[in-house]
Amino acid sequence: MTMEESTIKKRVVGVDISLDATSYAIADVRGNILAKDSFCTEDYPEIGAFISALCDGIIQLVETNGGFETIRSVGVSVPSANFKSGSIVNSPNFPWKGVVPLSALLRDRLGLAVAVANNSHVVALGEHAFGCAHGMREFIVITLGTGLGSCIFSDGGVKLGSDGYAGEIGHTCVEHDGRLCGCGNKGCLEAYTATKGIIRTAREVMAESGETTKMRRVPKLTPRVIAELCDEGDALAIETFRRTGEYLGLGLANYASVIDPEAIIFTGGISKAGKWLMEPTQKAFEEHVFHNIKGKVKFLASDLDEGDRNILGASVLAWEVEEYSLFK
Amino acid sequence: MTMEESTIKKRVVGVDISLDATSYAIADVRGNILAKDSFCTEDYPEIGAFISALCDGIIQLVETNGGFETIRSVGVSVPSANFKSGSIVNSPNFPWKGVVPLSALLRDRLGLAVAVANNSHVVALGEHAFGCAHGMREFIVITLGTGLGSCIFSDGGVKLGSDGYAGEIGHTCVEHDGRLCGCGNKGCLEAYTATKGIIRTAREVMAESGETTKMRRVPKLTPRVIAELCDEGDALAIETFRRTGEYLGLGLANYASVIDPEAIIFTGGISKAGKWLMEPTQKAFEEHVFHNIKGKVKFLASDLDEGDRNILGASVLAWEVEEYSLFK
Numbered sequence: 001m002t003m004e005e006s007t008i009k010k011r012v013v014g015v016d017i018s019l020d021a022t023s024y025a026i027a028d029v030r031g032n033i034l035a036k037d038s039f040c041t042e043d044y045p046e047i048g049a050f051i052s053a054l055c056d057g058i059i060q061l062v063e064t065n066g067g068f069e070t071i072r073s074v075g076v077s078v079p080s081a082n083f084k085s086g087s088i089v090n091s092p093n094f095p096w097k098g099v100v101p102l103s104a105l106l107r108d109r110l111g112l113a114v115a116v117a118n119n120s121h122v123v124a125l126g127e128h129a130f131g132c133a134h135g136m137r138e139f140i141v142i143t144l145g146t147g148l149g150s151c152i153f154s155d156g157g158v159k160l161g162s163d164g165y166a167g168e169i170g171h172t173c174v175e176h177d178g179r180l181c182g183c184g185n186k187g188c189l190e191a192y193t194a195t196k197g198i199i200r201t202a203r204e205v206m207a208e209s210g211e212t213t214k215m216r217r218v219p220k221l222t223p224r225v226i227a228e229l230c231d232e233g234d235a236l237a238i239e240t241f242r243r244t245g246e247y248l249g250l251g252l253a254n255y256a257s258v259i260d261p262e263a264i265i266f267t268g269g270i271s272k273a274g275k276w277l278m279e280p281t282q283k284a285f286e287e288h289v290f291h292n293i294k295g296k297v298k299f300l301a302s303d304l305d306e307g308d309r310n311i312l313g314a315s316v317l318a319w320e321v322e323e324y325s326l327f328k
Numbered sequence: 329m330t331m332e333e334s335t336i337k338k339r340v341v342g343v344d345i346s347l348d349a350t351s352y353a354i355a356d357v358r359g360n361i362l363a364k365d366s367f368c369t370e371d372y373p374e375i376g377a378f379i380s381a382l383c384d385g386i387i388q389l390v391e392t393n394g395g396f397e398t399i400r401s402v403g404v405s406v407p408s409a410n411f412k413s414g415s416i417v418n419s420p421n422f423p424w425k426g427v428v429p430l431s432a433l434l435r436d437r438l439g440l441a442v443a444v445a446n447n448s449h450v451v452a453l454g455e456h457a458f459g460c461a462h463g464m465r466e467f468i469v470i471t472l473g474t475g476l477g478s479c480i481f482s483d484g485g486v487k488l489g490s491d492g493y494a495g496e497i498g499h500t501c502v503e504h505d506g507r508l509c510g511c512g513n514k515g516c517l518e519a520y521t522a523t524k525g526i527i528r529t530a531r532e533v534m535a536e537s538g539e540t541t542k543m544r545r546v547p548k549l550t551p552r553v554i555a556e557l558c559d560e561g562d563a564l565a566i567e568t569f570r571r572t573g574e575y576l577g578l579g580l581a582n583y584a585s586v587i588d589p590e591a592i593i594f595t596g597g598i599s600k601a602g603k604w605l606m607e608p609t610q611k612a613f614e615e616h617v618f619h620n621i622k623g624k625v626k627f628l629a630s631d632l633d634e635g636d637r638n639i640l641g642a643s644v645l646a647w648e649v650e651e652y653s654l655f656k
Contacts, residue, residue, distance in 0.1 A: 090620060161482075163588055165585075165620050172586060173581065185619070250504070253501065257493075258480065258494060259489055260488070260490050260493040290496040290499040291418065291511050293491060
């Protein structure tokens with residue numbers, strides 16, 4: 001890029017690929033979103049068709065909003081991504097199996113530099129640039145939803161580890177010989193605290209108790225429904241999140257004891273269960289965490305707008321393609 | 329320090345304080361130990377007397393080996409140390425309780441800059457400078473003995489965390505509601521894999537089994553004795569280390585899944601149990617670690633001389649007092 005080009009290209013494209021929706025937007029360096037569009041991810045179970053749909057969408061958005069001469073680069077947020085290889089690797093939830101070289105596929109089609117990172121890493125970049133982690137050098141991000149993702153932001157940057165997989169708290173073991181996890185291991189934190197695990201806990205709670213609960217009559221149990229029943233005072237719904245919080249607090253305590261963060265920042269659908277999940281989580285956390293850091297680690301909820309959080313983070317990632325100063 | 333002084337002062341003092349012995353040496357920048365002495369730590373249960381003995385020893389060693397004009401600074405390795413505060417904090421094993429401002433006490437008496445760090449952090453510095461981690465940017469050190477210490481060496485430096493406590497794997501939980509640990513928490517890895525925990529496991533194994541074992545007749549069981557009985561084919565001694573390895577492998581897998589290191593380096597007395605501990609540890613590790621890093625993390629034994637390992641690391645620490653480039 002010549003000096004002239006680099007001074008003109010002051011916008012980036014941020015992309016957020018999640019299981020249900022794929023969103024993409026043009027953003028400036030201050031985190032202002034200038035134009036945005038999205039489509040349904042599930043409509044494209046075949047990766048070639050998905051890449052075409054995404055690139056067609058980006059091209060149309062860019063051409064009707066200033067053109068490619070204004071765009072510096074592209075940042076992409078996607079679960080199971082490996083920043084070092086620019087690929088989606090062995091996703092347990094997307095229909096695209098094995099290794100998907102996402103960064104190369106998009107770069108070839110768009111002719112722009114593309115950086116790809118795990119959604120939790122991207123959220124950490126966004127929270128650090130524009131959200132509740134602004135100015136912090138040591139924190140952890142936890143994304144609670146279909147899966148349990150996380151990111152270690154340490155010494156002022158996203159910690160990658162030797163192969164780019166650092167931060168996999170979802171597959172740390174919290175119950176010796178416990179539940180079989182989708183990853184093939186037993187007793188993983190994700191098997192207790194992501195969507196399927198919470199539903200399973202609700203079923204266990206109902207099977208053990210004779211108490212009446214509206215959970216028995218709900219056609220499709222979800223963490224959101226369980227949280228709503230908690231608000232109504234449903235004892236077994238409350239017990240479901242209490243048990244979930246016990247495991248989450250234990251897993252986070254193990255994590256914090258080795259990382260010593262200033263704060264843990266929660267995002268994702270399940271984190272909206274609020275006090276029903278967070279109070280038992282924090283209780284178990286303080287019970288299990290290393291004594292010298294008890295009472296010191298802040299629990300924070302992301303304060304970025306939910307619809308834009310990952311796109312904003314992806315736009316920060318896009319600004320990183322030239323030097324990666326925020327990756328360690 | 330003037331330019332002239334800084335070019336003259338090319339030696340440092342490395343100090344290793346462990347539960348049984350306190351050693352101190354003069355070393356050069358290449359890790360050559362030029363003079364060395366030691367005394368019995370347990371002779372000084374009172375901290376003031378201990379500091380006097382250590383300073384008297386260092387002063388005598390330095391004055392008979394080139395004098396203080398050759399010494400740049402002092403580095404100290406000690407369990408339960410916090411590098412950021414230069415103190416020993418809430419040691420579960422030393423007789424000196426609460427916070428001991430070791431760095432300030434030594435600096436006041438010796439008139440030299442003093443850096444103090446946790447023994448596991450110090451071992452990581454030594455292995456990185458002179459041992460099997462030379463050139464590595466991402467590794468973990470595990471010290472197995474009276475306690476279970478560890479250090480995360482990440483992005484080319486010792487990871488401290490927000491308060492200097494990063495790396496406390498010994499107090500991560502590997503058994504829900506498990507054994508009570510000396511730290512007050514339940515189910516800590518240290519309660520299963522450090523000296524007392526291994527002896528307790530041996531007693532449990534003997535209580536459960538009617539098999540004959542020489543372990544029943546040993547006046548004082550130690551991990552070393554159990555390892556020797558393993559070499560003789562004693563089935564219950566072998567079972568003791570198998571169970572220990574199951575917990576150690578699980579704890580290390582949780583650790584590696586969030587850190588993604590290139591290697592784990594083992595030091596400390598218990599690590600000398602060799603294959604009796606390491607084979608079940610590695611088996612459990614591979615069973616539990618996050619699938620994308622299975623088979624990738626190397627298990628290494630420290631290759632530095634045991635008697636000099638911590639002193640060498642402490643000498644690297646001493647060179648760090650001016651800028652701390654190896655701390656993150």
